[in-house]
Amino acid sequence: MNFDLTDLSLFINIAESSNLTQGARKTFMSAAAASTRIKTLEAQLNCTLLYRNRKGVELTESGQLLLQHARLVNRQVAHLKNAFAEFGSDTAGHIRIFANTTAVTEFLPEVLAGFLAQRPGVTIDLQERLTRDIIRGVLEGSTDMGIVAGPVASKELQVLHFSTDRLVLVVPANHPLTHNKTIKLRDTLSFPHIGQHEGSTLQAFVREQAEKLDITLSWRIQLSSFEAICRMVEAGVGIGVIPESAAVRHSKTMRLAILQLDEPWAVRERSILVRDLEALPGCVRPLIALLRGK
Numbered sequence: 001m002n003f004d005l006t007d008l009s010l011f012i013n014i015a016e017s018s019n020l021t022q023g024a025r026k027t028f029m030s031a032a033a034a035s036t037r038i039k040t041l042e043a044q045l046n047c048t049l050l051y052r053n054r055k056g057v058e059l060t061e062s063g064q065l066l067l068q069h070a071r072l073v074n075r076q077v078a079h080l081k082n083a084f085a086e087f088g089s090d091t092a093g094h095i096r097i098f099a100n101t102t103a104v105t106e107f108l109p110e111v112l113a114g115f116l117a118q119r120p121g122v123t124i125d126l127q128e129r130l131t132r133d134i135i136r137g138v139l140e141g142s143t144d145m146g147i148v149a150g151p152v153a154s155k156e157l158q159v160l161h162f163s164t165d166r167l168v169l170v171v172p173a174n175h176p177l178t179h180n181k182t183i184k185l186r187d188t189l190s191f192p193h194i195g196q197h198e199g200s201t202l203q204a205f206v207r208e209q210a211e212k213l214d215i216t217l218s219w220r221i222q223l224s225s226f227e228a229i230c231r232m233v234e235a236g237v238g239i240g241v242i243p244e245s246a247a248v249r250h251s252k253t254m255r256l257a258i259l260q261l262d263e264p265w266a267v268r269e270r271s272i273l274v275r276d277l278e279a280l281p282g283c284v285r286p287l288i289a290l291l292r293g294k
Contacts, residue, residue, distance in 0.1 A: 008070040019056040072141035092121030093283035098134040099147035100201035146273035160272040162292040166244040173255040182262040192220035192238035
């Protein structure tokens with residue numbers, strides 16, 4: 001096989017755009033040149049990588065496999081460039097992080113603010129993703145690290161525990177459920193719920209737990225932040241399941257009651273996911289150490 005990094009970058013751009021012309025434009029080449037390169041790549045690999053149609057392109061099974069390996073190669077090349085740019089210094093480089101909702105909205109902004117203030121040469125791409133996408137991203141090399149809550153079943157990843165995440169139920173201060181010290185999710189069925197927006201990891205997690213209990217929660221409104229959820233709860237619109245840290249913070253300025261959820265899944269271990277800690281760029285390891293308190 002005789003293809004170069006440009007071929008791999010082109011293929012990634014086409015795959016992510018689902019369009020050959022747009023992928024070519026992102027790689028700074030003409031559509032005709034891109035088409036020729038892809039055909040040559042398919043000939044060398046002896047397989048079809050793309051299905052072409054009027055709307056664009058769709059990856060074949062072989063294309064999906066190449067995309068996974070191409071992303072890994074590109075990430076390793078980026079790591080190599082970063083490592084030699086500052087000779088392994090932790091003061092410069094780029095970090096991509098896939099994280100769950102709680103991490104993105106609750107504690108990462110404060111942690112990253114201090115980290116970036118001390119390292120002007122570091123840039124960070126923080127993306128909120130579902131747990132399954134975080135795991136896949138770390139495995140495929142499309143992110144340097146992932147942050148999740150709950151168990152992770154993958155022998156190919158290093159799972160670094162760093163804190164505990166507890167989910168609680170927030171209700172208005174005078175709500176009937178406040179007579180209970182603890183409560184089960186099933187006990188909340190007769191009350192409307194306020195949740196996070198579709199696509200958030202917490203919303204997906206709560207829905208999953210309800211499905212496992214064979215119950216259906218009534219969602220009255222879904223919002224993008226824990227503060228907005230708490231304001232709706234305070235106004236009597238409904239009740240919500242949110243992280244305890246957010247509930248405690250907002251209860252200081254709002255009339256809320258916090259109830260402990262008597263569910264085994266309410267307490268979740270937070271973990272950092274990486275493929276190989278020692279192989280990460282110099283700027284990533286200090287961030288992981290900071291999160292782990294080391």
